[in-house]
Amino acid sequence: MLISTKYSGGSTIAEGRNSGRTGLGRVRYWRAADPTFAIVVVLALILGVMVIPPLASLVQGSLRLTTPTGDLGDFTLDHYRRILSDRQFYQSLANSLVFCIGTAVLAIGMGGVVAWFVVRTTTPFKSLAYLSAIVSLGTPYVLYVTAWLFLLGRSGPVNTALMAMTGSVRPIVNVYSLTGMIVIEGFLWSPLAFLLLAAVFRSANADYEEAARMSGAGIPRTLVHVSLRMMLPALLAVAVLIAVRSLEAFEVPTLVGLPGAIKLLTTEIYLDMKKSVPPDLGYASAFSVVLLFLAAILLYFYSRLVRNAARFHTVTGRGYRPRPFELGRVRYVGDAFVLLNFVLILVVPTFALLWLSLMPFTQTISLNGLKALTLENYDLVFHSGFYLDLAWKTWVMSAGAATLVMAVTVLSAWLAVRRRPGAFLLDGLATVPLVFPGIVLGVAMIQILLAAPVPVYGTIWAFVIAFAIRYLPYGMRYASSGMLQVHPELEEAAGVAGGSPLLALRRIVIPLIRPAIVSGWLFIFLVAARDVSLAVMLASPAAEPVAVAMFDLWGNGQGTELAAFGLVWTAMMTVVACGLYAAARQVEASGFGA
Amino acid sequence: MRIGSLVASAVLAWCLHMPASCRAADAALIAAAKKEGRVVWYTTLIVNQAIRPLAKAFEEKYPGIEVRYSRADSGPTALKILNEARAARLQADVFDGTGTVPPLVRAGLVAAYLPPTAANYPPALKDPDGHWICTNLYFLTPGINTGLIPRETAPRTLQDLLNPKWRGRIAWSSNPTAGAGTFIGTVLRRLGEDAGLAYLRSLAKQQIVSVDASSRAVLDQVITGEYAMALDIFNHHAVLSAAKGAPVDWLKLEPVAAPIQVASLLKDAPHPNAGKLLLEFLTSEEGQRIFAAVDYLPAMPGIAAKVPSLKPDGGGFAADILPPEVLAQNTDHWMMIFKDLFR
Numbered sequence A: 001m002l003i004s005t006k007y008s009g010g011s012t013i014a015e016g017r018n019s020g021r022t023g024l025g026r027v028r029y030w031r032a033a034d035p036t037f038a039i040v041v042v043l044a045l046i047l048g049v050m051v052i053p054p055l056a057s058l059v060q061g062s063l064r065l066t067t068p069t070g071d072l073g074d075f076t077l078d079h080y081r082r083i084l085s086d087r088q089f090y091q092s093l094a095n096s097l098v099f100c101i102g103t104a105v106l107a108i109g110m111g112g113v114v115a116w117f118v119v120r121t122t123t124p125f126k127s128l129a130y131l132s133a134i135v136s137l138g139t140p141y142v143l144y145v146t147a148w149l150f151l152l153g154r155s156g157p158v159n160t161a162l163m164a165m166t167g168s169v170r171p172i173v174n175v176y177s178l179t180g181m182i183v184i185e186g187f188l189w190s191p192l193a194f195l196l197l198a199a200v201f202r203s204a205n206a207d208y209e210e211a212a213r214m215s216g217a218g219i220p221r222t223l224v225h226v227s228l229r230m231m232l233p234a235l236l237a238v239a240v241l242i243a244v245r246s247l248e249a250f251e252v253p254t255l256v257g258l259p260g261a262i263k264l265l266t267t268e269i270y271l272d273m274k275k276s277v278p279p280d281l282g283y284a285s286a287f288s289v290v291l292l293f294l295a296a297i298l299l300y301f302y303s304r305l306v307r308n309a310a311r312f313h314t315v316t317g318r319g320y321r322p323r324p325f326e327l328g329r330v331r332y333v334g335d336a337f338v339l340l341n342f343v344l345i346l347v348v349p350t351f352a353l354l355w356l357s358l359m360p361f362t363q364t365i366s367l368n369g370l371k372a373l374t375l376e377n378y379d380l381v382f383h384s385g386f387y388l389d390l391a392w393k394t395w396v397m398s399a400g401a402a403t404l405v406m407a408v409t410v411l412s413a414w415l416a417v418r419r420r421p422g423a424f425l426l427d428g429l430a431t432v433p434l435v436f437p438g439i440v441l442g443v444a445m446i447q448i449l450l451a452a453p454v455p456v457y458g459t460i461w462a463f464v465i466a467f468a469i470r471y472l473p474y475g476m477r478y479a480s481s482g483m484l485q486v487h488p489e490l491e492e493a494a495g496v497a498g499g500s501p502l503l504a505l506r507r508i509v510i511p512l513i514r515p516a517i518v519s520g521w522l523f524i525f526l527v528a529a530r531d532v533s534l535a536v537m538l539a540s541p542a543a544e545p546v547a548v549a550m551f552d553l554w555g556n557g558q559g560t561e562l563a564a565f566g567l568v569w570t571a572m573m574t575v576v577a578c579g580l581y582a583a584a585r586q587v588e589a590s591g592f593g594a
Numbered sequence B: 001m002r003i004g005s006l007v008a009s010a011v012l013a014w015c016l017h018m019p020a021s022c023r024a025a026d027a028a029l030i031a032a033a034k035k036e037g038r039v040v041w042y043t044t045l046i047v048n049q050a051i052r053p054l055a056k057a058f059e060e061k062y063p064g065i066e067v068r069y070s071r072a073d074s075g076p077t078a079l080k081i082l083n084e085a086r087a088a089r090l091q092a093d094v095f096d097g098t099g100t101v102p103p104l105v106r107a108g109l110v111a112a113y114l115p116p117t118a119a120n121y122p123p124a125l126k127d128p129d130g131h132w133i134c135t136n137l138y139f140l141t142p143g144i145n146t147g148l149i150p151r152e153t154a155p156r157t158l159q160d161l162l163n164p165k166w167r168g169r170i171a172w173s174s175n176p177t178a179g180a181g182t183f184i185g186t187v188l189r190r191l192g193e194d195a196g197l198a199y200l201r202s203l204a205k206q207q208i209v210s211v212d213a214s215s216r217a218v219l220d221q222v223i224t225g226e227y228a229m230a231l232d233i234f235n236h237h238a239v240l241s242a243a244k245g246a247p248v249d250w251l252k253l254e255p256v257a258a259p260i261q262v263a264s265l266l267k268d269a270p271h272p273n274a275g276k277l278l279l280e281f282l283t284s285e286e287g288q289r290i291f292a293a294v295d296y297l298p299a300m301p302g303i304a305a306k307v308p309s310l311k312p313d314g315g316g317f318a319a320d321i322l323p324p325e326v327l328a329q330n331t332d333h334w335m336m337i338f339k340d341l342f343r
Helices: A008-013 A024-032 A036-063 A078-085 A089-120 A126-138 A141-152 A157-166 A178-202 A206-214 A219-230 A232-248 A251-257 A265-274 A282-305 A328-357 A376-383 A385-417 A424-435 A438-451 A460-484 A489-496 A501-512 A514-529 A533-538 A546-556 A559-592 B003-016 B027-036 B047-061 B074-086 B101-106 B116-120 B180-191 B193-204 B215-224 B235-243 B272-282 B285-293 B324-342
Strands: A064-066 A072-075 B038-043 B066-071 B094-097 B133-137 B140-145 B170-173 B209-211 B229-234 B248-250 B256-265 B319-322
Touching (some): A036 A385, A036 A460, A078 A089, A078 A282, A089 A178, A089 A219, A089 A232, A089 A265, A126 A178, A126 A328, A126 A559, A141 A157, A141 A328, A141 A559, A178 A232, A178 A251, A178 A328, A178 A460, A206 A219, A219 A232, A232 A265, A251 A265, A265 A282, A265 B324, A328 A559, A376 A559, A385 A424, A385 A460, A385 A501, A385 A546, A385 A559, A501 A514, A514 A559, A546 B047, A546 B066, B027 B038, B038 B047, B047 B066, B094 B101, B094 B272, B101 B256, B140 B235, B140 B256, B180 B193, B180 B319, B215 B229, B215 B235, B235 B248, B256 B324, B272 B285
Parallel strands (some): B038 B066, B038 B094, B170 B209
């Protein structure tokens, strides 16, 4: 084993990597100064205040009839009954499961492999991978889906080219299929997997991999038996997030599935919800409650698996410095894969949007179309400066929410991973919002904010709070995955040296998991800025994010105008996000020497 | 059910004795509105296209009264107002939409107020109880890709849509108030429940493709050639795109569904006088001309659309006007048929 002494100063009680688990030192350390219990209580209160009122209104909504004036009526189990009595329930369920598993596999496969190559090898395309993730998360969701439909649709360039080549008169690729849905949804979620796994890989200890290599294991065996095993909590965390999110997704199921007559569990629910004014949220709420149970079961298994957290500690008192793999000739495969990811996640959809934005009306990609090139749509964007005036407000909202979430979840994850009394509750509470449909959370937020003594309703702060609630689960998984890697011996060392647990958190743990914190922050910042369904409920004359203002075009504007607005916005988000990311890397590098 | 032609014939009458439509609003009302200094408008219109020019013109005409607006679809708009009212913290003064008003009337939130300009509007375009007045019209018709369907072979009647050659080539939006819902509803209203259902059953065999996007987005897909035809698109969208060179046209295939955009004053509006003034402005000749200028279809008889043939009187077609109550009462039923036959 390689020995480095960079962090070995305090490892007097850490003879081996599992040594401290029942050691006397640890017990005394926690007891001697246990401000942590008070923190658990305070955090539980904060999270409780954030999560329980919307949860209560979700459960209540699922059990009550809605009157025509939008009030809650009599008690009913009808909403639940309807989910099960759907004529095609089993077919929908099967489709949903295939969709959700396929999406998770594709997203984690792509995101994970790219993350590994980027972080653990010497591929020269690292920044392209980060750029792909940032651009794709910065692109408004509906536009991203539209771009893929435009490319793969019956009259799209892919089918046109294939038909010309094969002489077929019928379209060859049918994007309105379960496969098409999985591909698009998988692409949408792969940046989440990439950012989370890249953060985890960056803090990974290369010692075990090197030990495996020195013991004669080849790269594949090392990957399977060492790298992947160490990554298990992070992989599972991503899997849980993506599985639950894709089970309740509705953009792809309705935009891609409905034209192809492919029914998922959510299809009926979301169509039903739009049917009346005001929308009847009971059915959707009941479905969310069912999903909540499902998520709870998944999380239960997840938490059992990571209970023996020591298995995943890769950052210990011994030297830790991730060293890139030397892949030899295999590296070309890696480079090619990272490039392919860049092309699929960024270049292709962005090119489709660019094409659309330069057309006077939507038309397929062709040489003929080139004659019609126009900057008219961009002219429109820059002459409606008011959209751009909303930009800074949007950034304040998203940055505020991202900061709030990461602050709460880093503390919570630390306490939960260190298994402080009661801290398991924090993890549970922070995960609940994963199942809230945007509009349901929006209604709950309106009610809560209107009843609050502080005049928050209609202000930017309403968005900060609501986005923070919505994206808590993501922050929690990013923070936990990072935290699980850090062996407690480092904090114990701090304790032995007289530092309090909080000091150890601040001076040791947070710097060590900074990649995960930065990734989580970035993810939330990007996705909160493109949120529409929740945001539209909270929008007021005084506070409106760009996404809401932009999407009124979706209802009535031409797709070409929307593409131009979307691209300009994506470019602005990308510049801001890259700037912030670079700044964070700078701080990290100067403070940590990573 | 020739409401459209009624409207058309009424046009002349109103044109002839249009009251001094530029008549200034009541001075006392203006003074009271200026004291309030602001009007808050929850709207379903498109900000960039309609709201900003209207708000700008209003602010220029009544300096000192700021128009503040918030844009959302009918559902969220109704939810917001209902919840604000329940908490007794209403923010909005005026709201609009094609189907937003009925639940709010039922909740007792809407003022019975019609501006003086209402005198210029036919009964079909204003509520007898005074809860709403129409600001602009929509006509939902089929739209075709003219590259795929030459105009002369395009369907002219409901029966023509049943021709097997259209199987799998027609799409519609799953939207209840501008798409599948309104198409089904208008067929049932025209043919009667039994004959209508029989027709829809035959139509279902054509494998109409449902797209869960706005009619505008479905029309864009028709323009790219994804589908040859879309049912119940907004006819003015086809004209706007055709003007830019897109291979698209709309068909005067009757019955034409006409959900109407109406605006209302809230009973507990925080700025009631400014709200009244805004309603008056929107339905005034001046306001209506702005609707026309930004390619919307003005409601006031006698004010032509930018492309006059888009309105029944200019285009010579009959429209079935679907007032908000009709939408509210029947959408559930229409969407049930949609689910049963077309999904």
